[in-house]
Amino acid sequence: MTEKKKTTIVLFSGDYDKAMAAYIIANGAAAYDHEVTIFHTFWGLNALRKDENIPVKKGFMEKMFGKMMPRGADKMGLSKMNFAGFGQKMIKDVIKKHNALELPQLIEMAQEQDVKLVACTMTMDLLGLKEEELMDHIEYAGVAAYLADAEDGNVNLFI
Amino acid sequence: MTEKKKTTIVLFSGDYDKAMAAYIIANGAAAYDHEVTIFHTFWGLNALRKDENIPVKKGFMEKMFGKMMPRGADKMGLSKMNFAGFGQKMIKDVIKKHNALELPQLIEMAQEQDVKLVACTMTMDLLGLKEEELMDHIEYAGVAAYLADAEDGNVNLFI
Amino acid sequence: MTEKKKTTIVLFSGDYDKAMAAYIIANGAAAYDHEVTIFHTFWGLNALRKDENIPVKKGFMEKMFGKMMPRGADKMGLSKMNFAGFGQKMIKDVIKKHNALELPQLIEMAQEQDVKLVACTMTMDLLGLKEEELMDHIEYAGVAAYLADAEDGNVNLFI
Structure with missing residues (x-):
């Protein structure tokens, strides 16, 4: 049996x-x-956040981060030419026109294909994000688990 | 015969x-x-775009992207301290002063060294870029071709 | 003896x-x-810069870059939600609250763990940074040395 290739x-x-x-x-x-x-x-x-407001107990700073960050993949902005959300609307329009998949659908497809989606627990702590606020069927881990996956990986990317 | 190392x-x-x-x-x-x-x-x-305006038939959205995005390597801005193009001018000035290569020359050298330059056809579609608008002697491919190169790669980077 | 894994x-x-x-x-x-x-x-x-002003002879452009860029890890801004330094203060506050390490401490720990910290000499030249302005106990090298490390690497990332 040959081992599966790994992308992390x-x-x-x-x-x-x-x-x-x-x-x-x-x-x-x-x-x-x-x-x-x-x-x-x-x-x-933020790509893993549910789009509704989940009431959880938080400190002041964590509440502020929670309010300032986008709730879920559909609300994220572009890295370039975002123009207060206008660029993101343009991208979504051309995606629809070309029958391509929007980000929430790409995430759904990843889950159907058993891509392992992991939330970094250390940064969840820092930004004050709770498990209840994130999508279901994801895993929670730290940098050690990442390295265990990555060190035998064929394709390792930081995006 | 040993196999060549791969950078993707x-x-x-x-x-x-x-x-x-x-x-x-x-x-x-x-x-x-x-x-x-x-x-x-x-x-x-955009690094692969020709610097002149190539007349091609496009939809409205694609025309807008075409106008908003820089035409070619020489017109791209900096990731930091761009200050409406001023930072890019500074970088170009210090490059000249140190007899280093500007981006268009780096691309030319890459072509002379047979670096394979590939344009992602899926995002060309999304942004409405046509083959006529991009440099000559490049290849066109999708994510499958990328993965075929990357999975046996020694150095894989996402920049 | 098995060889050590490599992260670059x-x-x-x-x-x-x-x-x-x-x-x-x-x-x-x-x-x-x-x-x-x-x-x-x-x-x-900039993460390697000393936080004091080191008097070195520089050309005009290099002086400008020197003034515009942050002096050391502690003064760097956030990639998102920086709000003229406010976001960075928020991150530092939550780091303290969670007893996590701030960036200068993370760098110190890396040095204690013998992580090799290298400054790219070509871009030092471009930006006009001198060895006297950077931290002690770091190495100086170019892209060839980087590739020599990376090509046998297990985890290669561009951040």
Whole structure:
């Protein structure tokens, strides 16, 4: 039996377009039978947020971060030419026009293809994000688990 | 016969300085006899644009993206301290002063060293970029081709 | 004797949060007995700057870059929600609250764990940074040395 190839992506960025790139590569790699992990840290955690307001107890700083950061993949802005959300609308329009997948659908497809979605517990702590605020069926881990995946990886990316 | 080492870079960014870093690493790796591929996706495609206006038929959104995005490597801005193009001018000035290579020259050298320059067809579609608008002697491919290169790669980077 | 695993990080970014991510991964990898190198290039060099003003002879452009760029890790801004330094203060506050390490401490820990910190001499030249302005006990090298480390690496990241 040959071992599966491995793709491990750190998604640090909270930009819509960068998260799209991460999930397109992840879905492609899963289709080619790689074992794929996306490790969401810092602003990349926003891609995993539920879009409703989940009432959880938080300190003042954590509440502020919670309010300032986008709730979920659909609300993330572009890394370039965002123009207060206008660029993101343009991208979504062309995605629809070309029958391509929007970010929330790319994430759904990743889950269907058993891409392992991991939330970095250390940065969740820092930004005050609680498990109840994040999507279901994801894993929680730290940098040690990331390294265990990455050190035998074929494709390692930081996005 | 030993196999060649492989360096595969995803150039996602449309920033002058990040593209410089990508091409400096690519040229270095080619000099050390690596097989090198730069896969240009999203804003990274702008590095491959011709600097003149090529008349092609486009929808409204695609025309807007076409107008808003820089035409070619020489017109890209900095990721930091761009100050409406002033930072880019500063960088170009110090590059000249130190007899270093500007981005268009780095791209030319990469082509002379047989670095494979690939344009991502899926994001070309999204942003409405046509083959006629991009440089000659480049390849066109999708995420599957990228993964085929990357999965046996020694150095894989996302820039 | 088995060879040590290798983690090699290019730190291009001058953002506080991205540098934190780089140093957290580097410290983690060092704790798992990897041979770890962080290659600081472009704005990532700022993480290595001393925080005082070191009087060195420079041209006009180099002086301007020197003044515009942050002096040392503690003064770097966030990649997102920086709000003229306010976001960075928020991050530092939550770091303290959670007894986590601030960036200067992460760098200190990396040095204690023998993470090899390298300053890219080519971009030092471009930005006009002199050895006297950077921290002690670091190495100076170019893209060739980076590639020599990276090509046998297990985890290669561009941050």
